[in-house]
Amino acid sequence: MFKEKYSILVCNSWEQLEISVPVCSSLQVPALQLHMSKTAMRASQKDFESALSQVKRLKDPGNEVKLKLYALYKQATEGPCNTPKPGVFDLINKAKWDAWNALGSLPKETARQNYVDLVSGLSSSSDSSSQVKPEADRKQPGYETLVVTSEDSITKIMMNRPAKKNAITIQMYNEIMLALKAASKDDSAITVLTGNGDYYSSGNDLSNFTDIPPEGIEEKAKSSAILLRDFVDCFIDFPKPLIAVVNGPAVGISVTILGLFDTVYASSRATFHTPFSHLGQSPEGCSSYTFPKIMGPAKAAEMLIFGKKLTAAEACAQGLVTEVFPDSTFQKEVWTRLKAYSKLPPNAMRISKQVIRNREKEKLRAINAEESRALQERWLSDECTNAVMNFLTRKAKL
Numbered sequence: 001m002f003k004e005k006y007s008i009l010v011c012n013s014w015e016q017l018e019i020s021v022p023v024c025s026s027l028q029v030p031a032l033q034l035h036m037s038k039t040a041m042r043a044s045q046k047d048f049e050s051a052l053s054q055v056k057r058l059k060d061p062g063n064e065v066k067l068k069l070y071a072l073y074k075q076a077t078e079g080p081c082n083t084p085k086p087g088v089f090d091l092i093n094k095a096k097w098d099a100w101n102a103l104g105s106l107p108k109e110t111a112r113q114n115y116v117d118l119v120s121g122l123s124s125s126s127d128s129s130s131q132v133k134p135e136a137d138r139k140q141p142g143y144e145t146l147v148v149t150s151e152d153s154i155t156k157i158m159m160n161r162p163a164k165k166n167a168i169t170i171q172m173y174n175e176i177m178l179a180l181k182a183a184s185k186d187d188s189a190i191t192v193l194t195g196n197g198d199y200y201s202s203g204n205d206l207s208n209f210t211d212i213p214p215e216g217i218e219e220k221a222k223s224s225a226i227l228l229r230d231f232v233d234c235f236i237d238f239p240k241p242l243i244a245v246v247n248g249p250a251v252g253i254s255v256t257i258l259g260l261f262d263t264v265y266a267s268s269r270a271t272f273h274t275p276f277s278h279l280g281q282s283p284e285g286c287s288s289y290t291f292p293k294i295m296g297p298a299k300a301a302e303m304l305i306f307g308k309k310l311t312a313a314e315a316c317a318q319g320l321v322t323e324v325f326p327d328s329t330f331q332k333e334v335w336t337r338l339k340a341y342s343k344l345p346p347n348a349m350r351i352s353k354q355v356i357r358n359r360e361k362e363k364l365r366a367i368n369a370e371e372s373r374a375l376q377e378r379w380l381s382d383e384c385t386n387a388v389m390n391f392l393t394r395k396a397k398l
């Protein structure tokens with residue numbers, strides 16, 4: 001709905017039409033080139049009055065459309081612009097004056113009809129947008145391991161292998177990179193990564209190591225290190241606010257990359273576990289740098305070297321998690337919060353993120369490359385091979 005002030009003013013004093021975001025003095029209101037058919041010329045006073053009351057029931061159409069409506073209303077009721085031009089610092093009144101003045105000598109009847117047409121167009125688009133489609137229909141095509149949706153200015157990337165605890169396969173690494181690249185260019189304000197089912201993610205799918213190409217194990221380790229580096233770089237470079245909605249336990253790489261997110265919300269059921277030594281491996285996701293920075297070297301060592309599992313409350317106390325919500329209200333509370341944040345000016349949020357993060361980017365890329373090289377060697381070690389075989393033959397779990 002229009003803001004209260006706006007809907008009242010629609011009927012009464014259009015002089016005071018409120019525009020809720022700053023309007024630049026150079027705002028150009030495009031010349032109105034509304035279609036005028038023979039029928040269009042027949043808008044009666046009754047049609048006009050009905051459009052005036054209809055406008056109050058519409059969703060806020062944005063400042064540009066409000067200005068068009070304002071200008072047409074003034075032209076239809078008073079004729080061509082007849083008031084002195086407001087001063088250059090009177091931004092809102094100047095934008096309104098410009099919009100009205102841009103209509104020149106458009107006849108009152110035509111302005112009235114154009115107003116009716118504009119409101120009718122807005123009503124039909126608002127009717128269709130108010131029908132909420134089920135998530136299955138809103139889901140973006142082209143992903144097999146993810147469900148990607150965009151609405152309310154939020155792109156949600158949901159890992160979708162609940163039966164495998166959202167373990168990340170080679171295909172899922174590639175799809176997450178694709179989804180992040182698309183989200184960086186779409187018109188959403190914020191991007192969310194979450195998991196479907198009881199886990200956020202159990203980390204790298206350990207069967208990724210079983211698919212050895214004819215070139216041999218060294219080649220497998222090399223291509224995996226490249227994939228890992230590219231995957232983590234996508235998080236380092238992501239330009240918009242990136243939020244993790246950690247719906248359940250998180251393991252391995254799904255934990256380490258949290259240090260590259262802007263905000264991490266966790267369910268009280270979530271745990272954070274990086275059992276690298278147990279697996280004969282070493283830290284990735286830039287955690288060798290971000291974790292000591294976030295929680296101090298002693299606490300980071302307990303996690304990254306000794307594999308200490310943190311509860312959500314502990315991870316929050318150490319600064320890895322922004323806020324913990326009770327599991328029973330987790331989804332409701334988090335999405336209400338995120339919907340409110342997504343309405344903030346997107347460019348300001350993007351620039352703020354860049355100001356916070358940009359100076360570290362080169363360093364993070366170098367750290368990522370170094371961690372990936374170390375892992376490339378680790379994957380060829382007996383310690384790692386044995387640990388993976390033990391899991392795959394079900395001799396060991398975390």
Ligand SMILES: CCCCC/C=C/CC(=O)SCCNC(=O)CCNC(=O)[C@H](O)C(C)(C)COP(=O)(O)OP(=O)(O)OC[C@H]1O[C@@H](n2cnc3c(N)ncnc32)[C@H](O)[C@@H]1OP(=O)(O)O
Pocket residue numbers: 163164165167168170173202203204205206207208224225227228251252253254275276279281284391396397398
């Ligand atoms: C390109 C390469 C990049 C590499 C980057 C490196 C990253 C490092 C890491 O991420 S290290 C972390 C690796 N992850 C693990 O070690 C977790 C292994 N999984 C477990 O220990 C357990 O499955 C569990 C504790 C996560 C959950 O135990 P639970 O008993 O609740 O459930 P199940 O074990 O029965 O799991 C259900 C099915 O899911 C399969 N599965 C779960 N996690 C993984 C995984 N990481 N890799 C492969 N498969 C996984 C599990 O095997 C079950 O499958 P099944 O039903 O077919 O038996």
